Amino acid sequence: MPAPGAITFRDDVPVDTLPAGAWNSLAPGQPLLSHALFCALHGSGCASQRTGWRPRFLTGWRGERLVAALPLYEKTHSYGEYVFDWAWADFYRRNGAAYYPKLVAAVPFTPATGPRLLVAAGESPEPLLENALRRLRDPRPGEVCGSSLHLLFITAAEADLCTRLGMSVRHGLQFHWTNPGYRDFDDYLAAFNHDRRKKIRQERRKLTAAGVTFERKTGEAILPEDWAHFHRCYENTYHAHGSTPYLDLAFFRRLGETMPEALLLIVGRRNGVPVCAALDVFGDGALWGRHWGATEPFPGLHFEACYYQAIEFCIERGIARFEGGAQGLHKLARGLLPVPTYSAHAVADARFARAIADFCARERASVAAAQEELTLAAPLRHRGEPDRQEAGGADGLVIDITGPADREP
Secondary structure: OOOOOOOEEEOOOOHHHOOHHHHHOOOOOOHHHOHHHHHHHHHOOOOOOOOOEEEOOEEEEEOOEEEEEEOEEEEOOOOOOOOOOHHHHHHHHHOOOOOOOEEEEOOOOOOOOOOOOEEOOOOOOHHHHHHHHHHHHOOOOOOOOOOEEEEEEEOHHHHHHHHHOOOEEEEEEEEEEEOOOOOOHHHHHOOEOHHHHHHHHHHHHHHHHOOEEEEEEEHHHOOHHHHHHHHHHHHHHHHHOOOOOOOOHHHHHHHHHHOHHHEEEEEEEEOOEEEEEEEEEEEOOEEEEEEEEEOOOOOOHHHHHHHHHHHHHHHHHOOOEEEOOOOOHHHHHHOOEEEEEEEEEEEOOHHHHHHHHHHHHHHHHHHHHHHHHHHHHOOEOOOOOOOOOOOOOHHHOOOOOOOOOOOOO
């Protein structure tokens, strides 16, 4: 019997049975952690036991009040995570052990930074993490367990807590844009050196000359036919990479019905005919680039739909940060700079844990060096600094910190 006022932890309460307000109060201003998004993922079947994402959310309760939650999944593969551990799974296999199932705390198919240890105001996330680790290392009958526990795209503060509790922390790199208070798009362009500013203007002029226009739609202005067009574009992106799309039209339509206030859909048309679309999510001073695609190839569509339109939107709305998603060195040439991302990993078997901890330490050093080199290569100038011609330039820089197999669309 728990002591009065103590937190009781459970892993058998589906998120869709919880009141939306109770869940959302644990992650205010975080649409990518919202009750609506998880219900859309689970209700559409995109994140389910059938697809290798069995929801086993860990929730903490003080009496009848929800005070803590960890969006936890039992995984039988590593797809849709964007923190690549295929080599770890192979390491287990070659040594006669099973890596799957594993436990992953994440937003499925979403390489966006944010909290994962969700707690009510005044609560500490430490008991929640301690309970998750205890279940990994000393599971009781009927409790969810696996070879390892992984918290993906966590905050820096969460990474510090995970380190203190003995987890191995990995660093990655993403490209984010920050808004110092630009007045308009021309003010944003003024931050670039002469050559890069000229190239961006040329990219935009070519699209205009070809009869390509763009419309930014939010909320209930996004119509059913817009979702149908967007999903065709989204599928084309995956098929072009020889992959199978993770998300279906029912998922996107459900998002449009349940969280329209957090959605930005950018539609590109050529001579009035829709040819591309990009979906972003925004809230709490940030915009997250999520998915894009086109029905016909045309130079410059991707840069305009995914970056320039999103940046213009941020400038108009006074949004402070734009996260461009996973991978993509081309983002550097559009003013997005490299920032570290964090994930934390606990491995039950001490033999594997030592090897993985050593790998993470060496990888952190490599990521730090890559971040420094990429930042120096950015085609930006400080305000008041005279323009200069590019020397090589970001488009010619090749720095690869992932293996050839560690890629997803």
